[in-house]
Amino acid sequence: MTPKSVTHKAVDKIVDDHKTLADILNALQSQGKKIVFANGCFDILHVGHVRYLQDARSRGDYLVVALNADSSVRKLKGKGHPINPEEERLEMLAALECVNYVTVFEEETADEILKKLRPDFHAKGTDYTPQTVPERETVQSIGGEVLIVGDPKEHSTSDVLRRIRRRKFR
Numbered sequence: 139m140t141p142k143s144v145t146h147k148a149v150d151k152i153v154d155d156h157k158t159l160a161d162i163l164n165a166l167q168s169q170g171k172k173i174v175f176a177n178g179c180f181d182i183l184h185v186g187h188v189r190y191l192q193d194a195r196s197r198g199d200y201l202v203v204a205l206n207a208d209s210s211v212r213k214l215k216g217k218g219h220p221i222n223p224e225e226e227r228l229e230m231l232a233a234l235e236c237v238n239y240v241t242v243f244e245e246e247t248a249d250e251i252l253k254k255l256r257p258d259f260h261a262k263g264t265d266y267t268p269q270t271v272p273e274r275e276t277v278q279s280i281g282g283e284v285l286i287v288g289d290p291k292e293h294s295t296s297d298v299l300r301r302i303r304r305r306k307f308r
């Protein structure tokens with residue numbers, strides 16, 4: 139899954155194997171490092187995504203981003219999605235300075251990967267509350283904490299697509 143054209147530094151951030159990533163994170167936690175986990179589709183990367191990820195990273199020592207695979211994006215968002223294939227979405231996320239590791243997951247929710255990776259924190263955007271995070275019970279069961287991060291939900295991929303469709307090109 140790792141794109142072949144990614145810079146060496148970004149390639150080092152993309153970890154396809156969840157067991158390998160879990161081992162890396164466990165080693166970091168044994169050194170007292172705090173792991174923050176964020177997840178999403180990140181289809182058309184926009185400023186809301188960047189602010190969410192930067193805030194999430196500021197809450198711990200390492201930020202792991204779990205990217206919805208193309209198949210799960212289609213299930214969640216419908217026909218015509220994703221706009222960008224997962225290899226390109228992985229590369230864009232890995233290029234962000236605030237992101238330490240990126241991986242892909244196939245399921246519609248992050249419950250299973252959370253159980254595997256066992257982060258200290260699960261960061262969700264401000265369109266959630268701690269009570270409405272779908273993976274809340276899983277996070278609690280692994281001893282983690284839900285964090286609500288980022289700026290107010292004023293940006294979305296859907297909004298970007300609407301603006302593009304409405305724009306009149308001359």
